[in-house]
Amino acid sequence: MKLGVVSDTHDNLDFVEAAVAYFEAEAVDVVVHCGDIVSPFSATPFDADFDFHAVRGNNDGEWKLREIVESFGTYHDDFAHLSLDGEEIAVYHGTEAGLVDALVESGSYDYVLRGHTHEQVVEHHGKTTHLNPGGLPIAGADDDFHVAVVDLGTGDVSFEAL
Numbered sequence: 001m002k003l004g005v006v007s008d009t010h011d012n013l014d015f016v017e018a019a020v021a022y023f024e025a026e027a028v029d030v031v032v033h034c035g036d037i038v039s040p041f042s043a044t045p046f047d048a049d050f051d052f053h054a055v056r057g058n059n060d061g062e063w064k065l066r067e068i069v070e071s072f073g074t075y076h077d078d079f080a081h082l083s084l085d086g087e088e089i090a091v092y093h094g095t096e097a098g099l100v101d102a103l104v105e106s107g108s109y110d111y112v113l114r115g116h117t118h119e120q121v122v123e124h125h126g127k128t129t130h131l132n133p134g135g136l137p138i139a140g141a142d143d144d145f146h147v148a149v150v151d152l153g154t155g156d157v158s159f160e161a162l
Contacts, residue, residue, distance in 0.1 A: 001085035002026060004050065005148040007034035007093075007115025008135025010059065011042045015136065015145045018162040020045045026149050030084060034115035035093030036060060036135065040068040047072035055080050057093040057115065085152040087111060094132065104130045111150065120146055122157050131157060 004023040009016050023031050031050050035057025037043050043065060046052045052073030069075040080091040087110040090103045094114035103112045104125050112130045114121075118141035121132040134146040144161040151157075 001152045002028040003150040004028040004031040005133045008036040008118050010136045011038045016042050016045050019147045020048050040064045043068050055091050058095045087152050104128050
């Protein structure tokens, strides 16, 4: 099973559409958005040929965002615990670094997916892979917008600059 991971798209429709096209080309089964979609209009392109899950980011204040995502996927509020292909996955935007560390160090998850920092991260702590795909380019973070694809069968993680 292939899992697409994206975060911090911040209403940039060009990046959202590029991410969706990439995930479709890679034939991912599930896409997880780690927060900061921001407005409903930039969530609708994720109504595509994959299952979609999203958590709330610190910039997701638009009241209609939940309703739009729920029309084609699942909106999990601040945290999601997903079981996919035998893997336990925590999804949290990442606003509180201590909470991210606690999730990673708990050993309860195979993957901890997060966003917020706009910086790519893939780290292995015991059985847990801590993954941040990056986000909209901002000063002091990644220079390009990236998404990640995880092969849950092999554990391989790849990043793509869009």
